[in-house]
Amino acid sequence: MPNPHAPVVAVTSDLQQVDDQQRYTVNVIPVNTLARVLGVVPLVVPPLADMLDLDALLARVDGVMVTGGLTNVSPARYGRTPSDDDGPFDRARDATTLPLIRAAIARGTPILLTCRGLQELNVALGGSLRQENPHRPEHRKHGTPASARTDDDRYRIRQDLDLVPAGRLATILGSEHARVNSLHSQLVDDLAPGLVVEATAPDGSIEAVTVADAPGYVLGVIFHPEYWAERDPTSLAILRSFGEAVSVYRAAGGAAPWAATGPGRGPAR
Template identity: 45%
Template sequence: MSKPLIGISTYLEPARWGVWDLPAALLPAGYPRLVRASGGLAAMLPPDDDPAAAAEVVARLDGLVIAGGADVEPVRYGAEPSPRTGPPARERDAWELALIEAALASGTPLLGVCRGLQLLNVALGGTLVQHLDGHTGGRGVFGEHTVKPVPGTLYASLVPEEVDVPTYHHQCVDRLATGLVASAHAGDGTVEAAELPGAAWVLGVQWHPEMGRDTRVTEGLVRAASPR
């Protein structure tokens, strides 16, 4: 049986390597490594100038991961930017929202990681807390805290016990979008996972599984994306 092809959204950032200093499509190596360790094939999806291309891209995938990264621009959820909200990544917002909408429309299994959970919530009409303390280990350092699953959810079926997870975020879900269900929480009540019940496999996690060793969430994505 062929392995499912899992597309992973990427950053578009200035980068330097060798003699070059150019814009580059970047993705921390943990993402494709995690997909491979979970039984899938990984494909990088750089931002496209034309979000309308998202449906054609998603049609060629078996599953989709929306990776972590920059803060979602507050205008996307009807808010004014807080002084502690980072600069907008408008091209990436537009592209990843289009990828999410295409995945939801086609029933393509979808996993949102950190920013990916936040974008999923925004895409469905939810809002975000623009600053939250205590969910990093310091600037450029991943922290760790415990998340507790909500019994009866998809996430709880994958990870039924409380676990410590690698975390690095200063924003989170505020108003949960209609249709989304919280499926894990941190000790302070922060929504750490949310999912969309129904026929399709749709889950977002606020932490960074690519920085840990627990493959159960991505194994669930790969199983859902595998041919039947």
């Protein structure tokens, strides 16, 4: 049965050149997962930059998901000169998602950020990124395994995480350790002011963050919980925590009722 009261979640998208045409595109995996697993209505938002009325958008949605993508945030966004090795870039997406992230946080709209989304969160709040050393052996790299031939191979769960005890992510998962699917070749360099580290990899790289003093739910993870949502308890717990925050936000009429429960943590679980 269709649910006329289902929450609506905005999903970011990319601007891509396909042959001689420009297209707005998004990976089907997170969009399908939001609809199938959480039962929300995904609303794909084109990267319109200044043409997008953020206030009008956020007044109509109950959550935001900033997904991964095929490009990197331009280093120009954090005061560095871009090189060919830093790309490819999607400047239309940068110009859309960075202000969208800041606006959603300020409004208290629940926001889940995955992969490029965490990188965008760090840049949006004043941090910087760096490229992973491409010469690291495959079993130690965070980037997509060169040996992968299928999506299951690309998204395989292979990265161990140490979670901050009593942190938001540790509370969601009920554990101080997790194993996830990392596919990112960019790492957090300078952590943005106000970001709270929730999880790190054994090499010390940051894998999950929240936002201190955020009025609503904010969780950034550099991995992809949307891929294994129905087969991996860690992935499902993260998505359900976001879905719960979205439902609470909608029921409260677009308010963030847990602002006083902890820095960027949302309601205790």
